[in-house]
Amino acid sequence: MADRTAVPAFTSPFAPPTRFAVPGRIAVSGEAATAWQTATLTGIRRETPRAATFRLAVPRWAGHLPGQHLMVRLTAADGYTAQRHYSIASAPDDSGHIELTLDHVPGGEVSGWFHTVARPGDNVEVRGPLSGFFAWPGDRPALLLGAGSGVVPLMSMVRHHRARGLAVPLRMLVSARSPEELIYARELGAETTPVFTRSAPAGVPVGRITAAHVVSLLGEESDDGWEAYVCGSNGFAEHASRLLVAAGRPVDRIRVERFG
Structure with a gap:
């Protein structure tokens, strides 16, 4: 679990x-x-x-x-x-x-x-x-960070946001090894920023999620109303959590689910 x-x-x-x-x-x-x-x-x-x-x-x-x-x-x-x-x-x-x-x-x-x-x-x-721990009912801004199949519960949040036409901001940063391994690639929209760690389309840099990615998505809206949801392997969860803390996210506003 x-x-x-x-x-x-x-x-x-x-x-x-x-x-x-x-x-x-x-x-x-x-x-x-x-x-x-x-x-x-x-x-x-x-x-x-x-x-x-x-x-x-x-x-x-x-x-x-x-x-x-x-x-x-x-x-x-x-x-x-x-x-x-x-x-x-x-x-x-x-x-x-x-x-x-x-x-x-x-x-x-x-x-x-x-x-x-x-x-x-x-x-x-x-x-x-x-478990209600990782649930997002759509009542507050959310920054979603996932890697591999860690995008699955985050996609439920994105779909909920779209289906209900929610006005609260929601942004997702998802890491995959290559475009071919990006789950839900056909469904991802403007709320999503993909990052590729092994191979990427021409002109797109290859690498891990960085502090610059997190800061650019939060922008000047990084106030106490935002919550962060992180899902992925142990290594990804720890890496993403450190980036969020460095970007000024309070620890009690970071939800983490990990596998492996």
């Missing part, structure tokens, strides 16, 4: 009515967090050579906040089970569907099944939404 930092509390206008409090963060439905339900795979969309989006119909889905995740459980014929936590990629809506974008992890039991075995009509079990 992801490491998390302490943050000030606030409540969400989208939270379900039956709730328990995540320390320092948004209240989450206790009933939804503990109940497994059946989800049916309805579509698969290729994002990059290693990543794909899987659309699931979940008729009893209680709704979620951008940035939340869920648990997926697979059960084999002999009763063996495997389960993993995955961020929700889709924006909250009332369609009864959610989307997960998964990297094909070498040797991964669950991601391997999704990428090599799963077909529309297959069923899995899901439990969630889980």
